[in-house]
Amino acid sequence: MLRKRKKIKKVHILLPILVLIILVSYGIRKFTQEKNLYKDNTKVIDTITQVLDLNTVKYNYSNIVTVKKDRSINDIKIPFSxxxxxxxxxxxxNGGVKPEDIKIIKNTGDKIYIEVKKCRILNHYIDDENIYVYDIKSSVFNKVDINEVLKDVSKYKKEYEKKIIKEGFMDEVEKNTKSSLENMLKNMGYRTVVVSFK
Structure with a gap:
């Protein structure tokens, strides 16, 4: 009889504590769900644009090119030119993504599925103050001028972009973009982040 009373007393003490724990954990969960401002897709994209550096890979390089030219009229080469x-x-x-290339497929406030349309070269700068021209051989009829050199550099920019894309530059950009988006969205409170590329 005494044992039954002790068991009943323990149940009476433990039951309210258990109910209190369940109610507190439910309340915290409900509160955090209501506090999640990131169910709104527009806010998520705005935050990504403001917080995330969309230039995910920065590639610095030095290039040396040899330029040979002559003058011609109707495909006939002019001598000594x-x-x-x-x-x-x-x-x-700089490689990365533009905000318009990021699309939210599904957003529950806890899970988010992002699709990135494409990664691209966002910009390509040449340090104009450090362009060096060596070994100039010109003729009386065909002098080298600075505008011509700048024009040639601009042409070689595109060639260099093609070269690094062949070497896997865009794969690195995709990898870094995925990692940056996942880290940022997890810091925003998402438990599950899925980033895919089109």
Missing amino acids: EKSFIIKYNGTI
């Missing part, structure tokens, strides 16, 4: 020079310059290529 040959010229050549070597250009050395430094550049920076």
